Amino acid sequence: MKYRFLRDNLLIVIVLLSLFACNRKRVLREREIVGDVRQLSEVIPENIVERLEFIADNQDVMEDSVPVLSTAALNYFYQQTNNSPVWSSGGVLDTQGDSLFSYVMHADEAGLRPADYHSVALQRAMKRIQEDATAKKDATLWAQVDLLMTDAFMKMATHLRFGTGPRDSITLRKDSTYSDTLLANYLTAALHQHIIGATLRGQEPQYQGYQLLKSAWANFKGKYSGMQWDSLPASYTDTPAFRQLLINRLVQSGHVDTSGGHSTDTSLLRPGIKAFQKEFNMYEDGQAGKKTIQALNKSFTDWESQIAVNMDRWRKLPDSLPQRYIMVNVPGYRMELWDSGMVVVASRVIVGAPRTRTPLLNSRMTNFVMYPYWRVPYSIATKEMLPAIKKDIGYLHRKNLEVINSKGEAIDPNSVDWNKLTKNYFPYVLRQMDGIENSLGIMKFNFMNKFAVYLHDTNSRGLFNNSYRALSHGCVRVQQWDSLSMYLTKDDTRHPRDSMRKWLANGEKRQIDIQRAVPIYFRYFTAESRDGQMVWHEDIYGEDKVLLKQMGRKNHDVASRN
Template identity: 25%
Template sequence: MKKPGPFYVFALISVGILLLVLPCCQMPDSSAESPDIPRDTAISAENAYSGLFFDSLAMEEYLDKIAVADTAKKLFREFYNQRNFQFAWFDTSGVAEQARSFWNLQENFLAYQGDSSIYNPFLQRWSDSVAVYGLKAIPDSTRPHVEWEMTFQFFRYAAKAYLGNKNLDASALKWYIPRKRIDILSLLDTLVIDKGMDIRRYEPVNRQYTLLREQLKRYYSMKQNGSWDTLITRKSRLKEGDADSVLLKLKHRLSMGGDLERNDSTILFTKEVTAAVKNFQQRYGLKEDGVIGGTTLTELSRPITYRIRQILVNMERLRWVPSEPTSDYLLVNIPEYRLHVYEGGKYAYNMNVVVGTSTNSTVIFTGKLRNVVFSPYWNVPPDILKNEVLPGIKRDPAYLARHNMEWNGGRVRQKPGPKNSLGLVKFLFPNSYNIYLHDTPSKSLFSENKRAFSHGCIRVSEPEKLAAWVLRSDSSWNTNRISLAMHSGKEQYVVVKKDLPVFIGYFTTWVDRDGKLNFREDIYGHDQRMSEKMFGTERSQ
């Protein structure tokens, strides 16, 4: 069987899924478009006869008695038809190795996710019996029923662990990137063939999900091994050379977070603490001044439960997205205020961006970059025309001339030039949200730690570099011609010849390329809304 390749960070592919509902179960519709993982037959004519089979008529009687959607029964039948009705979870030794591996995998999921919605009392009793009496604890008479329950349980687990919570409406949570789909039968085939060994190789989750899962376990351990109360000091700021009793807790917290290598029992703010604070600030996207106060103190004081839920919320989002494209693509992570450039699926570089304000939030979606536009006009959006430009014209008849604007039919546009609000170049990926990437004359904003200043579009800090990268395979566009086009004062559209996916995502925690766990502010409140859906309305302070 062909194995799926590795899964990498923040990968997003625009594909849809169709779900069906079982009791405590959701699965992809088998009528969905061609799967990501080509399905192979687990049992062929050469390897089918191991001597452990069940009666297909008994299976049909079982299916007739259970309340399961027809599409689910179709998947179930397909799995066993292609196995020639051979047992998947049992062999001549009793309970097969893949059954134990899967059960351990599910137990770990229930433990770290804190989600018991797929808990199966019948199979739990079976598991307990095996633990006490060994692999042959299941009598022949009940073995088929356990077998079939295990297969449906795998469907339930795979849907929940790899597709996410079906009760969370992504669009209601302002997430407009289509959820991924999985080939659940191909995944099950692989698990059975490989006896559940090294399942991490082919789990349909991206690498970032796996990294956060390990960090989540660490945070659970931190929660069990010490308190995480609010840090209180009478000083507004603590810096190197200061002494304060709160530094005992601060050092402990910095040490647990991995920022302070060696903790000590003094109340002194040492140079080692300064370095640790700067590392903490870098991981949290704060000003790296090594001083504890204001936002730094607030973030250090967050309860451990708050961070655990933040990780769980972002892991849920990551279940919605498949593996990383192997093509070129662009990824904007809104809370990070950063654009990441990937070449052939490999990280190339990143740059700072400015995103929409909380009032004019940048939309989470995906598109394909179609055009680079040099020396662009700016067609003033209707809301800005109504709220800013028309009142300006009323106050000052010379308003349009002073802002290098002109009427264009019934609309107003700003002429190309260095003071144009879009700068000297824009990057279009057609979408219904009227969002695109562009240059800006307001360069100073890129030096701010928090960069939510726009009306929703995304301003890039290095537009000329990005244009050169996007057009690098077009020999007619070198850096000199790009610079001339940007400063020509004449609008020019250039078609991007190859598909270039653009993903606008929203992740407030991730593990970076140095292995450091990062957190960012929930600038649009998306985390809070998801947290309330996942954990209830009680806010975690």
């Protein structure tokens, strides 16, 4: 019994010691100073191996508490170098190291966060090396710098190429990451050819829209990154006091100039608000309404976050798009037809209201119809039209609506007991006849999609003058429908332009099949460039906030509510 007792206790001690050993984090040596910098090449490899083991034991998190992109990629790369340093030699950071360090510190210019690429730890290390002669001989410090920079390159190359947000149903890029071996080979080639900066730039989208956005963001950042401004109250009772706060806020961002000593001159207020509204792409009424106050209260970090999500959306596109395609920017209320790298047709559009959103999608436009019927969607027929019909059956005549039964036949509206119909029981289809009063207008452009949406003209063309144009039930209304149809058939001998004009003038109902189906993309960009300056769009569907959360970022507005 005594032997068994001792044996059992010994086993318990062994198990506890094993658990303690497994859970104990590897401790890195703090310093290893060599006598001569020429000895660093002999000592740094040992420290690199030690740090690679530390990362593996520390759940893929480096000593600066920032996760690595891939421990396997780091190990594979350093196996190829025999664990030798690649960013420094003889106690000096080489030119490729300088290049990468600069890229990391300016990662925000590409919509990325420098801190994700070890900027804090690298800055601290560079400061020590510059200010402390002993630090230049510290093998542990140079090993740390080497691993930080290698991971920074791999992570930046991946994020610049694929983005940091998740893939979704409309992401056109097939891959979402590089393999470990490819990343290591990229870095090896870039180091050997001395093209670290060029290699990273080559990972970014090469589209004109992205490059112009990046340039405009640099201008905006240069103007506003160093500024601080006060927040304004969402509601107030003391109007004179609020006006003074508003003047102060506009002075802080340079939209009101009180250098002449007129800091309380309220006559400066209206032009100052209009100047702000113009710069931030808002309706220029000179009034500090709710949306203007919200924009005035956004911090620079908020604008920075908005840039980040929009650059990430560019990275979800493939390396190139077809020669001819249609792009609809939903929050920008704009449609563009691109051909051979140029915008050949541009148009204002009206998109879905927040409750009936225009979906984001990829498709191909195959045809368009002149003087189309409108088959009223079930939800609109039952929720919006049925109550009006119950009040006055003459509504059907005024709206040029036919009632179609289950056999596809038009029936007399007076033969229907409308009071018995509900949103759960409506065995009819309402069809709006063609003509100038048709809600689809004169033309409808068709493309396959599961949402039953399309581009079309409208009988409410005055709405294109609105600055806020999220007004439809989900389809996209196009102001320049005529120009779009003519360009789509410009090389099609089956549909000469003269014939098209004649059919339109005569009100003929025709379906025109497009000779070469045109790819069409509905996207969501709330930040663009125009004439070298930023153009901001309202986040009408709240998609920016969703993506920010998915990317692990929070803007000021979101954070303030949590």
